Structures are given as C-alpha cells and as structure tokens.
Amino acid sequence: MALTGVQIFKLLPKTNCKKCGFPTCLAFAMKLAQGGVELSACPDVSEEAKKTLGDASAPPIRAFNLGAGDKAVKMGGETVLFRHDKKFVNPCALAVNIKDNLGDEELAATVSEVANSEIDRVGQNLRVDAVSIEFASGDSSKYEAAVKLVAEKAPDAALILNCKDPAAAEAAVKAVASRKPLLYCATDENAEAMANIAKENAIPLVACADGLEALSALTEKIQGLGVEDIVLDSGAQKAKDIIEHNTQIRRSALKKSFKPLGYPIINFVLRDDPIFEASIASVAIAKYASIVVVSSVEKWKNLVLFTVRQNLYTDPQVPMQVEQKVYDISEPTADSPLMITTNFSLTYFIVSGEIENSKVPSRLAVMDCEGLSVLTAWAAGKFTAAKIAQFITESGITDTISHKELILPGQVAILSGALEDKLDGWKITVGPREANAIPTFLKGR
Ligand code: SF4
Numbered sequence: 483m484a485l486t487g488v489q490i491f492k493l494l495p496k497t498n499c500k501k502c503g504f505p506t507c508l509a510f511a512m513k514l515a516q517g518g519v520e521l522s523a524c525p526d527v528s529e530e531a532k533k534t535l536g537d538a539s540a541p542p543i544r545a546f547n548l549g550a551g552d553k554a555v556k557m558g559g560e561t562v563l564f565r566h567d568k569k570f571v572n573p574c575a576l577a578v579n580i581k582d583n584l585g586d587e588e589l590a591a592t593v594s595e596v597a598n599s600e601i602d603r604v605g606q607n608l609r610v611d612a613v614s615i616e617f618a619s620g621d622s623s624k625y626e627a628a629v630k631l632v633a634e635k636a637p638d639a640a641l642i643l644n645c646k647d648p649a650a651a652e653a654a655v656k657a658v659a660s661r662k663p664l665l666y667c668a669t670d671e672n673a674e675a676m677a678n679i680a681k682e683n684a685i686p687l688v689a690c691a692d693g694l695e696a697l698s699a700l701t702e703k704i705q706g707l708g709v710e711d712i713v714l715d716s717g718a719q720k721a722k723d724i725i726e727h728n729t730q731i732r733r734s735a736l737k738k739s740f741k742p743l744g745y746p747i748i749n750f751v752l753r754d755d756p757i758f759e760a761s762i763a764s765v766a767i768a769k770y771a772s773i774v775v776v777s778s779v780e781k782w783k784n785l786v787l788f789t790v791r792q793n794l795y796t797d798p799q800v801p802m803q804v805e806q807k808v809y810d811i812s813e814p815t816a817d818s819p820l821m822i823t824t825n826f827s828l829t830y831f832i833v834s835g836e837i838e839n840s841k842v843p844s845r846l847a848v849m850d851c852e853g854l855s856v857l858t859a860w861a862a863g864k865f866t867a868a869k870i871a872q873f874i875t876e877s878g879i880t881d882t883i884s885h886k887e888l889i890l891p892g893q894v895a896i897l898s899g900a901l902e903d904k905l906d907g908w909k910i911t912v913g914p915r916e917a918n919a920i921p922t923f924l925k926g927r
Contacts, residue, residue, distance in 0.1 A: 483538045483698040485515060485535065485629035486515055487508070487512035487514070487515040487516075488509045488861055490511040490514050490515055490535060491507060491508050491511035491512075491550065491560070492529060492753065493527075493528075493531040493534055493535060494507040494510065494511055494524065495507065495524070495526045495527065497526070499526070501518070501524070501525055501526070502523040502524045502525075503523065503857060504775045507524075509523060510927075515583040516880055518561050518562065518567075518568065519561070520541055521535055526920075527642045528832050528851075535627075541558070541559050541561065541611070542561065542587075542735045542737070542739060543558045543559060543560050543561075543732075543735050543736070543744050543745065543746065543910050544558050544559075544710070544711065544712070544744055544745050544746070545557065545558040545559030545572070546558060546711040546746075547662065547663075548575050548612060548664055548686070548772075548773065549609070549611075549639070549640025549661060549663075550606060550640075550642070550660065550661055550662040551638075552638075553611075553630065553638040553639075553640075554640065554662070555572075555573075555575040555611045555640060556572045556573065556610070557572055557575065557713070557746040557772040558601075558746040558853040559572055560572065560732070560736075560770075560774060561736065562736070562738075563732055563733065565794065565798055566677075566798055569795070569796070569798070569799070569800075570794060570795050571795075572690065572772065572795075573590055573791050573792075573794075574766075574767045574771050574772055574773065574774055574791055574795075575611040575612055575640065575772065575773045575774070576610050576611055576612070576763075576773075576774055576775055576776070576784070576787055576788075576791070577611060577612035577613060577614050577640075577642055577750060577773055577774070577775045577776070578592065578595075578596055578609070578610055578612075578613055578775070578778065578779045579612060579613075579614040579616055579644065579750065579775050579777055580592050580614070580615060580616065580628075580632070580778070581615075581616045581618035581619075581644075582594070582616060582617060582618055582619045582625045582627075582628035582770065583618045583619040583781060584616055584625055584628075585622070586631065587649055588803050589628060589631055589632070590631065592778075592779065593613060593631070593635040593636045593639075594635060594636075594780040594789070595610075595630050595641065596610045596636050596639055596672045596698055596779055597615055597635065597636045597637075597638070597693055599784055601784070601785070601788065603789070603792060603831075605786060605804070605827060605831060606792060607792075608653075608784075608788040608792065610637065610779055610784060611638070611640055611642060611687045612639055612640035612641065612642055612664075612773065613636055613639050613640075613642065613643075614631050614642035614643075614666065614750075614775050615628055615632055615641065615642070615643060615644060615654075615739050616628060616645070616646045617643075617645035617646070617650055617651075620648035620677050622647070622649060622653055622654075623653075623746075625645060625650050625653075625654055626654050626657050629643065629654040629657055629658055629663075629806070630657050630658065633657075633658045633661055639663065640661070640662075640663070641658055641663035641664070642663065642664045642666055642773075642775070643655060643658075643660050643663045643664070643666060643776065644666045644667075644772060645665075645666070645674060646666075646667060646669060648672055648675035648676055648679065651665060651676065652679050652816075655679055655683050655685065656683070656840070659683050661683070662685050662686075664685065664686050664687075664713060664773075665679060665680050665685055665686070665688065666685045666688040666690070666715075666748070667687070667688035667690035667731065668680075668688065668689050668690065668693075668700065669690050669691065669705055670696070670700060670819075672890060673700060673703055673704055673707070673805050674707060675837055676702050676704075676805055677703075677707035677708065677709050678905065679812070680708070680711075681707065681708045681709055681771055684795075685711075686697070686711035686712065686713055687704060687711070687713070688710055688713045688715050688848045689701045689712050689713070689715065689745075690715040690717065690718065691702055691715075691716065692716075692717045693716065693718055694727060694730055694731065694734075694743065695716065697715075697716050697742075697743070698712060698742035698743055699742075700831065701742045701743070701745065702742050703712065705742075706795060712745045712774065713746050713747070713748050713750070713772070713797050714743065714745050714746070714747045714748065715747075715748050715750070716728075716731070716747075718749065718914075719750075719751075720919055721761075721762050721765045722760070724749055724751075724765055724766050724769060724809065725765060725769050728747055728749070728766070728769045728770040728771060728845060729770065730743075731743045731747055731770070732770045732858075733839070735742060746772030746773070747761070747770055747771050747773075748771065748772065748773040748774075748775065749766040749771045749773070749774050749775070750775045751762075751763045751766055751774060751775065751776060752775065752776065753777065753793070754777075756778060756780060756783055759776055759777060759778075759783070760776075760783045761787050763776055763787055764786070764787065764790045767787065767790050767791050767794065768790065768794060774787070775843075781798065800853075801826065801852060801853025801854065802826065802827035802828065802853060803825045803826060803827055803850075803852070803853030804825050804826055804830045804848060805825070805848070805919065806848055806849055806850035806873075807847075807848060807877075808845050808846070808847045808848070808849075808877055808879050808882075809821075809834065809845065809848060810842040810843075810845055811834055811837045811838055811843065811844050811845065811846055811848045812837070812838060812841065812842070812844070813843050814843040814844055814845050815843065815871045815884075816882065816883050816884035817884050817885055818842075818843045818844050818845060818883070818886070819842065819844045819889055819924060819927065820844070820847060820879065820883060820888055820889065821833070821837070821845070821846050821847065821848060821888075821889040821913060822846070822847040822848075822870065822874070822883075822888055822889065822890060822891070823845060823846065823847075823849070823854060823856060823875060823891055823921075824848070824849055824850075824851040824854055824856050824864075824865055825848050825850050825851055825853060825858045826851070826853050826855045826856075826858075827853070829855050829856060830846075830848055831845075831866055832917045833846060833917050834846055835917075836918060836920035836921055837916060837920055837924065839920075840920060840921035840923075840924040840925055841921075841925075842856060842925060842927075843926040844884070844924065845879070847874065847877060847879065847888075847900065849865065849869070849873045850873075851864040851865050852864060854895050856891045856894060857893050857894070860893075860894045860897070862879075865894065865897075866897070866900075867897045867900035867901040867903070867904050868900075868904055870904075870905075871901060871905045872902035874888060874905060874908075875905070886909060887908065887911055888901070888905070888908055888909075888910055888911070889907045889911045889913040890910055890911065890912055890913060891914075891915070892912055892914050892915035892916075893915050896914040898910045898912055900909075911925050
C-alpha cells in the first residue's frame with residue numbers, strides 16, 4: 483500500500499541538505515508520496531529505507547527500454563497527467579507495422595524508409611523508432627526470415643514481434659534476442675506461453691485485452707508469471723476510445739497508485755487513409771501513448787508526428803534556446819554579412835537554415851533574450867538598441883570582420899536609428915521581416 487508523506491519522511495535522513503532539489507526532507511517526502519519524484523533523487527537515503535519504502539519509491543508507471551543499445555527508446559516513467567505540472571519525460575516511440583507476407587523487395591524497401599527516416603528539427607534528431615513485424619503468413623519459418631531481414635536492414639530500429647502464435651513467436655524471439663524485441667502480445671488464451679517466452683529471454687511483453695478491467699486482470703496474471711516489463715494494449719481503436727482508455731490508465735496509475743495499470747501504453751492506429759491515420763496517431767501521442775504503430779512511413783506523415791511529439795515533450799517551463807554567440811554559417815570570410823537575431827531555438831534554426839539556403843557565407847549573431855522570439859523579446863525590453871549594442875561590442879566580432887555593418891531583423895526596423903547612435907561607426911541595415919525572404923535578400927546585396 484502507498485505510504486503517506488509523513489510515513490516516508492520518517493524514513494529519510496532529515497538533514498534538509500537540499501541535494502534532492504527540495505528545500506526540506508518533508509517537502510521531498512510529500513512530493514514522493516504524490517509520485518512526483520523518484521526516491522533516487524535523494525543520494526543519502528539508506529538501503530534499509532529503500533527496502534521499506536518499496537512501492538512508494540517505485541515510479542507509478544514502470545520505466546524500461548524498447549530495444550537495445552544506443553538507440554533504445556525509454557518508455558514509461560511519467561509522473562504527471564498534465565505537462566504544465568512538469569514535463570513529460572519519455573517521448574512516444576513511433577513504429578511502422580509491416581506484414582511478413584510482403585515480398586522480400588517490398589519488405590526491404592519499407593525497412594529502408596524506416597532506416598532513412600531521421601531528420602533534424604530544431605536541433606534534435608527525430609526518427610521512426612521501431613518496426614512491428616506482423617505474423618500474417620501463418621508460416622513460422624517465413625515469419626522468422628522476415629524478422630531477421632528487418633533486423634539486418636534496420637540495425638538501429640527497435641523490433642516489435644507482432645505474433646500471437648507462441649511457437650512462431652518463440653523462434654523469432656530467439657533469432658533476434660540480442661535486440662530485446664517487444665513481444666506482442668499476451669492475451670487471455672496464450673498468456674502463460676507468451677509470459678514464459680518473455681521471461682526466458684528477458685524481453686518486455688504486451689498485455690492485450692478488451693477493456694481496462696480485463697487488461698488489469700491480465701497484467702496481474704502475467705506479472706504473477708514473472709514478467710516485469712509489461713506494455714498495455716486496451717484494444718482501443720477509435721480516437722474516442724484511445725482518449726478514454728489511455729486517460730483512465732494514466733489516472734489510475736498516478737492518482738490511485740493502481741499497479742496493474744502502471745505500465746507504458748501501445749496503440750495500433752492502422753488505417754487505409756494516411757491522413758486519417760496521422761490524425762488518430764496524433765491523438766494517441768497527445769494522450770499518453772508510449773508507442774504508436776502506424777501502417778506506412780511517409781515523409782510528410784513522419785514530419786507531422788515528429789512535430790506533435792516534439793512539441794509535447796519539451797518542457798513548457800523552460801524556453802527552448804541556443805547559446806549566445808556569433809555563429810559562422812558556410813565558412814564566412816572577413817567581409818561576409820553579419821546578421822543578428824535572438825536565441826529562441828526555433829528562430830535560430832529557421833534563420834540559420836535560410837542563410838544556409840542562400841549559399842551566401844554569413845555570420846549570425848545570436849543574442850541571449852531568455853529564449854524569446856524577436857518580437858516578443860523586443861516587446862519585453864530584452865532586444866533593445868542599448869542591449870544589442872552592448873552585445874555586439876562585447877562579442878569582439880570587430881576583431882574578426884573587416885566591416886561594420888549589422889543586418890537587423892525587419893520586424894524590429896524601428897530600432898535601426900537608435901542602434902546607429904549606440905554603435906559608433908556602424909551601418910545598420912534593415913533585413914527582411916520574414917526568414918523565408920533571407921536568401922533573396924542576401925543574394926541581392
Ligand atoms: S537530499 Fe535527502 S536528505 Fe537531503 S533534503 Fe533531500 S531528502 Fe532530505
């Protein structure tokens with residue numbers, strides 16, 4: 483049974499040393515009782531207390547990896563219902579489902595799309611994380627061959643073995659055991675056999691049942707059979723059911739410490755219409771799925787889902803920002819143009835991308851405005867003529883360049899006069915209002 487904050491407090495060192503980030507041991511204990519922090523955040527807690535705290539110190543949603551190696555994706559470990567309370571920590575993995583009865587060529591082509599799905603967006607590498615191989619042929623040797631082919635062609639992708647036949651699943655698991663595949667799935671009918679395979683190979687197992695009552699009974703059964711790393715599939719297909727089931731699962735785990743549902747969630751959202759599928763997948767990502775499985779890998783769809791995921795899993799309390807400095811773009815020389823912007827990540831990546839597109843080697847001075855965009859920083863008094871002048875002067879850029887011309891974002895053209903007054907001997911040029919006009923602007927100079 484979960485312990486209260488006061489019961490937990492009695493087991494802590496009570497030194498109020500603050501190493502956990504809380505001002506007192508009592509504050510830490512209260513947060514731990516709510517599931518908002520992990521016991522490991524206190525480095526001085528005794529082994530005896532760790533043992534006694536038991537369930538209270540375990541994360542309310544079990545955390546473990548999908549896949550193995552550097553590119554393994556961490557799942558679970560979430561502690562809040564809403565991202566304005568605290569950030570969501572482990573971004574939802576995206577997987578594509580392929581059938582083992584596709585021809586080798588088609589199979590290899592889809593897998594290669596997965597392997598090449600990586601894109602860079604706002605400084606982060608985003609990609610399709612996993613491949614689900616479905617046992618559609620009914621032929622276990624064909625299934626094993628398809629699983630091996632996928633494993634070989636997509637060495638960084640996690641594998642989901644989508645096979646309810648224990649005999650076929652066992653052979654396939656053994657073939658790729660070192661990749662720690664996720665086994666999909668245990669049902670009421672095959673739970674014992676599937677649990678044995680998962681336990682023997684130390685791999686996670688999906689529990690699949692129709693509805694939450696049946697699902698929690700199944701996870702208890704599987705756990706009783708010795709499997710600890712479990713993923714939940716409530717059978718939800720429609721957007722309404724995904725929202726309802728996933729929310730109930732997250733609430734039960736966090737608010738009621740209901741252990742049978744304290745696991746990551748997988749949603750299969752396969753649809754014939756790719757736009758409809760992308761919409762349902764977005765709903766699942768937004769509502770607590772740890773793995774979303776789609777039916778095809780298309781660049782436009784990947785970008786939509788990557789963007790949804792990235793936006794949800796950034797910390798809303800910490801602006802995304804880049805380091806304040808003057809960035810060289812495309813090997814500038816001493817007389818290359820010098821532009822300036824703020825350190826909001828999205829602004830930096832868009833502006834630097836457009837400068838790159840122009841193919842005009844340039845410098846971009848990025849000023850620390852606490853992660854605000856240009857207009858917001860100007861309105862907040864952080865991107866003013868005096869502050870820009872101070873930044874440019876202190877940056878030492880005049881030692882590197884042979885001119886004194888600074889290109890100002892068009893949206894703050896109003897600053898140009900004041901800036902010329904503050905930066906003695908400098909020419910201030912007003913650049914484009916929108917980043918997409920930068921290439922034309924730079925090429926036309
Ligand atoms: S780190 Fe441990 S001992 Fe120190 S204040 Fe936090 S809970 Fe107390």
